Amino acid sequence: MTGGNLIRAVRALPWSGKIGLALVAFWIVIALTGRFIAPHSPGAFVSYEVFAGSSGKFWFGSDFLGRDVLSRLLVGAQFTVGLSAIAVTIAVTLGTGLALTAAVGPRWLDELLSRAMDTLISIPSKIFALVLVAAFGSSIVLLTLIVSITYVPGNFRIARSLAVGLTKLDYVEVARARGEGRFHIALVEMLPNMIRPLFADIGLRFVFIVLLLSGLSFLGLGLQPPDADLGSLVRENVSGLGEGALAILMPATAIASLTVGVNLLIDAATQGKVK
Amino acid sequence: MSLSPHVEVRNLAVTVRGPDGQPLRIIDDVSFDVARGEVLALIGESGSGKTTIALSLMGYGRGGAAISGLIRVGDATLDGAGGASLAAQRGRRITYVAQSAAAAFNPSRRVIDQVIEPALIHRTESAQAARARAIDLFRALGLPGPETIGSRYPHELSGGQLQRLMAAMALITQPDLVIFDEPTTALDVTTQVGVLQAFRRVVRQQGATGVYVSHDLAVVAQMADQILVLNRGRVREQNRVAALLEAPADDYTQLLIAAAHPVVKAQPIPAKPEPLLEIAGISAGYGPIDRAGRPAYPVLSDVSLTIGRGAAVGVIGESGSGKSTVARVVAGLLAPVAGTISLAGETLAPTVSGRTREQLRRVQIVFQNADVALNPAHSVGDILGRVLRFYHDMHGADAQRRVAELLDLIRLPATVAERRCDELSGGQKQRVNLARALAADPDIILCDEVTSALDTVVRGAILDLLADLRRDLGVAYLFISHDIATVKALCDEIVVLYKGTRVESGRRDGYDTPPFHPYTDLLIGSVPELRPGWLADESVQAAAPLAHLAESPDLCRFLPRCPVAMAGRCDVAPPPLREMSAGNMVLCHRTEAELVG
Numbered sequence: 123m124t125g126g127n128l129i130r131a132v133r134a135l136p137w138s139g140k141i142g143l144a145l146v147a148f149w150i151v152i153a154l155t156g157r158f159i160a161p162h163s164p165g166a167f168v169s170y171e172v173f174a175g176s177s178g179k180f181w182f183g184s185d186f187l188g189r190d191v192l193s194r195l196l197v198g199a200q201f202t203v204g205l206s207a208i209a210v211t212i213a214v215t216l217g218t219g220l221a222l223t224a225a226v227g228p229r230w231l232d233e234l235l236s237r238a239m240d241t242l243i244s245i246p247s248k249i250f251a252l253v254l255v256a257a258f259g260s261s262i263v264l265l266t267l268i269v270s271i272t273y274v275p276g277n278f279r280i281a282r283s284l285a286v287g288l289t290k291l292d293y294v295e296v297a298r299a300r301g302e303g304r305f306h307i308a309l310v311e312m313l314p315n316m317i318r319p320l321f322a323d324i325g326l327r328f329v330f331i332v333l334l335l336s337g338l339s340f341l342g343l344g345l346q347p348p349d350a351d352l353g354s355l356v357r358e359n360v361s362g363l364g365e366g367a368l369a370i371l372m373p374a375t376a377i378a379s380l381t382v383g384v385n386l387l388i389d390a391a392t393q394g395k396v397k
Numbered sequence: 398m399s400l401s402p403h404v405e406v407r408n409l410a411v412t413v414r415g416p417d418g419q420p421l422r423i424i425d426d427v428s429f430d431v432a433r434g435e436v437l438a439l440i441g442e443s444g445s446g447k448t449t450i451a452l453s454l455m456g457y458g459r460g461g462a463a464i465s466g467l468i469r470v471g472d473a474t475l476d477g478a479g480g481a482s483l484a485a486q487r488g489r490r491i492t493y494v495a496q497s498a499a500a501a502f503n504p505s506r507r508v509i510d511q512v513i514e515p516a517l518i519h520r521t522e523s524a525q526a527a528r529a530r531a532i533d534l535f536r537a538l539g540l541p542g543p544e545t546i547g548s549r550y551p552h553e554l555s556g557g558q559l560q561r562l563m564a565a566m567a568l569i570t571q572p573d574l575v576i577f578d579e580p581t582t583a584l585d586v587t588t589q590v591g592v593l594q595a596f597r598r599v600v601r602q603q604g605a606t607g608v609y610v611s612h613d614l615a616v617v618a619q620m621a622d623q624i625l626v627l628n629r630g631r632v633r634e635q636n637r638v639a640a641l642l643e644a645p646a647d648d649y650t651q652l653l654i655a656a657a658h659p660v661v662k663a664q665p666i667p668a669k670p671e672p673l674l675e676i677a678g679i680s681a682g683y684g685p686i687d688r689a690g691r692p693a694y695p696v697l698s699d700v701s702l703t704i705g706r707g708a709a710v711g712v713i714g715e716s717g718s719g720k721s722t723v724a725r726v727v728a729g730l731l732a733p734v735a736g737t738i739s740l741a742g743e744t745l746a747p748t749v750s751g752r753t754r755e756q757l758r759r760v761q762i763v764f765q766n767a768d769v770a771l772n773p774a775h776s777v778g779d780i781l782g783r784v785l786r787f788y789h790d791m792h793g794a795d796a797q798r799r800v801a802e803l804l805d806l807i808r809l810p811a812t813v814a815e816r817r818c819d820e821l822s823g824g825q826k827q828r829v830n831l832a833r834a835l836a837a838d839p840d841i842i843l844c845d846e847v848t849s850a851l852d853t854v855v856r857g858a859i860l861d862l863l864a865d866l867r868r869d870l871g872v873a874y875l876f877i878s879h880d881i882a883t884v885k886a887l888c889d890e891i892v893v894l895y896k897g898t899r900v901e902s903g904r905r906d907g908y909d910t911p912p913f914h915p916y917t918d919l920l921i922g923s924v925p926e927l928r929p930g931w932l933a934d935e936s937v938q939a940a941a942p943l944a945h946l947a948e949s950p951d952l953c954r955f956l957p958r959c960p961v962a963m964a965g966r967c968d969v970a971p972p973p974l975r976e977m978s979a980g981n982m983v984l985c986h987r988t989e990a991e992l993v994g
Contacts, residue, residue, distance in 0.1 A: 292769045
């Protein structure tokens with residue numbers, strides 16, 4: 123896509139999509155630069171007052187230990203956005219890859235993969251995470267892996283039903299009659315025609331992952347201190363809820379704006395193109 | 398209102414918002430009258446606006462189209478009418494028969510309840526009276542068991558029967574105007590005759606006024622009193638049927654009439670070409686295969702045919718005859734349960750995976766519907782380039798040059814290579830579909846109904862192209878169609894399939910005069926002729942078949958429908974294959990002398 127096309131595509135978005143795009147762009151920028159623009163070290167105790175309100179020195183006040191909320195938020199966004207993006211990439215690559223394999227492969231393989239996914243989908247995600255964290259201890263790599271694996275079956279289901287619908291289409295039959303291999307049929311003939319609905323699924327799954335990561339952090343199973351993602355910021359400051367502290371409101375607002383932004387953008391982008 | 402015409406349309410215009418946001422007139426300045434009890438036909442190619450006009454008569458514009466002009470039906474004026482007043486007209490005074498009745502019926506309700514629904518909604522009569530009227534209409538439409546057929550569900554009925562039921566639904570409120578929108582286009586030619594006869598009878602009987610939308614002049618000639626020829630939303634010509642067909646004044650009408658008769662290309666039938674593709678005793682079907690080696694849903698049984706190098710063999714039959722399955726078996730997409738296929742002496746493996754790339758290259762398949770046969774995600778250049786790379790290992794500039802050559806061969810500009818398929822017209826797509834097969838440099842192309850989805854004028858152009866390609870490149874065709882006129886225009890030899898059995902085969906000229914197999918006779922007799930009154934002729938009235946003779950896979954498959962079946966012969970032994978004096982091979986108990994008469 124050239125620059126001109128991109129600008130035209132953005133212009134064609136409805137206003138809700140533009141808002142979504144702005145929010146998503148904002149969070150990507152924060153994730154990339156947050157660590158460098160943070161006014162204080164995220165772990166430093168900079169204020170003697172806990173749950174302080176907004177001030178010239180601490181825009182978002184201080185948290186339950188007197189750390190700068192803005193700085194912790196800027197660094198936390200990096201974990202939330204980054205981990206979610208990596209996890210969603212792994213989940214969708216695995217899910218769609220296996221789905222295409224199932225669709226073009228022999229019937230027994232399709233059965234095997236589908237039943238394996240059914241098994242996986244029946245395990246509650248938080249319990250699954252709990253067991254794995256208990257067994258192996260919490261680490262960023264494990265966390266990403268758990269979250270990815272949790273969302274593979276859902277993506278597999280959607281991608282497989284899309285792919286199976288395509289296998290009976292004439293252009294796939296033509297490719298088969300030509301003698302094309304399964305690899306070519308799956309990646310060149312089928313995948314490009316699944317992109318749009320898959321894209322919608324990716325957005326949805328990104329949001330799920332943000333929420334699962336935040337939920338795990340809230341339970342204390344996610345990122346371990348002193349690192350903190352947006353979810354852990356909410357959890358650690360939960361005692362400030364009674365006094366309406368910015369330390370809990372700001373990270374909660376951040377999670378909301380990120381997920382709402384992604385959804386608005388994806389809705390607008392997929393809606394306009396479907397005939 | 399006694400003096401003014403029954404239906405009056407003046408300066409009808411339909412405007413939509415174009416792709417650039419500017420208003421676009423898709424119908425411009427259309428005026429016509431329909432007298433009470435007459436049928437006016439709207440005819441034109443797809444995109445001519447015929448359906449748009451028909452729908453605007455109901456005050457309906459698709460996708461935000463704006464309708465302007467005067468529309469008067471009976472004593473009701475429709476322009477500007479909206480909401481409740483429009484709803485009072487629709488389904489009561491103006492009714493509609495859609496193209497695909499199979500898709501128009503609710504599958505979960507009995508048909509009688511759906512047929513009388515308009516009468517109940519508009520409270521024209523009681524449910525009981527409506528039921529009685531519906532049964533009368535069923536009888537008039539020639540539906541089997543008019544008393545009981547209504548209690549069935551749509552999936553239990555055939556396409557032809559559903560189309561008749563839809564007509565009954567349209568007529569139940571005794572409307573001022575019935576709109577028939579291509580009601581027989583989706584039907585087999587043999588089914589179409591019966592449905593047309595039923596429509597004609599019931600329209601006469603009820604004295605209904607109608608607007609009949611079609612692209613088929615021959616069908617329209619049977620149904621209408623007047624014809625309105627449309628092109629790009631404008632009226633080209635309007636006249637009485639006989640006058641229009643005999644002396645078309647407009648050049649576009651002349652083009653349409655010429656296209657209705659595909660001309661037999663003066664291509665001599667090659668003497669005895671060396672055999673290229675030999676299909677011997679193929680049986681095939683779908684579903685699990687039982688112990689006797691028969692699939693659960695058998696489609697083809699013991700089909701043989703030979704195609705010479707550079708020859709064109711046509712396969713015709715109605716839907717369900719297994720003609721497309723022949724192409725799928727030859728292409729290796731479906732493994733036959735018995736029989737062999739050989740290409741230039743080499744026996745081909747039953748499926749694609751067992752064949753060499755060279756064998757695959759020599760046999761190419763082209764599907765009917767170019768909309769789904771071309772991958773919408775790829776450009777034309779990608780689609781053709783992939784074939785070149787795959788079979789000929791051609792890359793870069795070489796491939797680009799070849800793509801341009803191929804596009805030139807199918808008479809499209811080279812710039813088309815950059816475009817995606819959804820930016821092309823139906824005819825252009827079908828050309829690209831053909832070019833993809835040509836890119837492989839094949840010996841034979843399997844054409845599966847490649848002209849069926851196209852307008853008559855475009856179809857003529859594609860047939861011309863196919864004939865030229867055959868002459869210039871020496872490529873052979875297995876040409877599958879349901880239309881005997883199309884097959885005769887292109888092929889040297891014709892095979893007639895009925896329920897997966899080859900009932901007749903022979904050279905093209907053998908199909909000019911009888912004797913034929915009774916099924917071939919039915920097929921040829923069912924093609925509407927371009928003259929009014931053809932439908933009323935005795936010759937097309939299908940003789941009552943001996944319906945009590947049951948179908949059996951070991952007997953003649955055509956037996957239950959055969960008008961000349963003989964009890965005691967046809968129902969005890971399989972029919973012999975007879976050679977007629979014209980050279981045709983016919984699978985029938987009747988002798989040549991009997992078949993002529």
